Amino acid sequence: MNDSNLAAAAIVSAARDAERRDVVRKSETTSLTPRQMAERSIIPYADGANRPLVDSFRTLRTQLLAISNENFITLVVPVTKGSGASFVARNLALSMTFDPTKTALLVDCDFRHPSQHSSLKVDASRGGLANYLENQHSEVEEMLYGTGIPRLTLIPAGRSAYGDLASEQFSSFRMRLLMDSLRSSFADRYIFLDGPPALGSPDARMLADLADVVILVAGYGRNTAADIAIAAGNFDPRKFAGVVFNENA
Incomplete structure (x- = not known):
């Protein structure tokens, strides 16, 4: 030969x-039972009692898919801390996996108040996004964690050596290269960034530069119309998909 x-x-x-x-x-x-899913603040989609809530996320997913014919990166951010954006990001990513031809990657980008690994009960001892960005020798595979949900993978926030300045890494070349690599490696992969609050710091705006779509989450009865308007004004109108009002905040 x-x-x-x-x-x-x-x-x-x-x-x-x-x-x-x-x-x-x-x-x-x-491997998760409906009870285990509920413990992780994941909507048990096989439970008929949750059908209205499941359908609301399916509708939002369908609206996102109508925006582009290709896989995309969605940034989900709260107006303020406690608005429930992590719950929305988690279940929106889950809704993408209802289609067996699609996969979802959930990335916890809230370095100040990371929560996805604890909510999903994932042992993130290998580190996460912050560790990867700060260690040039780390590999992407080291920060990918299974969630017990088919086709849903998590990148936890990890631990940073830079404290409150860790988010400066969001504008780094390594972060941009990572996002490009994660998206291009699988054509069926949709990436959801769980971001920090839109008000109070520039972190969410920095992440928005990496995203194709931005969703703002307002706590129902928690955030005022004025706060929502100010938060929405931080983002490029061409990327801004709208506001989700979350009663679980």
């Missing part, structure tokens, strides 16, 4: 291996 035939065989073998990995990735079964 000549060199060209060997190269062709290697390409075919690699393609088959990738296809097998893809099949395995998409055929995962959840």
Whole structure:
């Protein structure tokens, strides 16, 4: 067999291996019971009692999919701390996986108040996003965690050595390269960034530069119309998808 035939065989073998990995990735079964899902503040979608809430997230997902024909990055941010954006980001990412041809990656970008790993009861001992951004030798695979939900993966916030200045990494070349890599590596992967509050710091605006779509979450009866307007004004109107009012805040 000549060199060209060997190269062709290697390409075919690699393609088959990738296809097998893809099949395995998409055929995962959840190990979480409805009770375990509820404990993680994930809506038990198989429970008919939750159908209205599940359908509201499915509707939001459908509206997002109508924006683009390609996979995209969605930033979900609260108006203020406690508005419930992490709950919305988590369940919106979950709703994307209802379609067996799609996967979702949830990234906790709230370095000051990280919550996704504890809510999902994930042992994030390998570190997370902050560790990756600050350590040039770390690998992406080290910060990817299973959630017990098919096709839903988590990148926790991790721990930073820079304290309140950790978010400065959001504007780094390494962060931008990471987002491009995570999106391009799988055409069926939709990325959801759980961001910090829109009011009080520039962190959310920095993350918005990396996103294709921005969703603002207001706590129902918690955030005033004036606060919502000011928060919404922080984002590019071409990216701003709207406001979600969350009664779970």
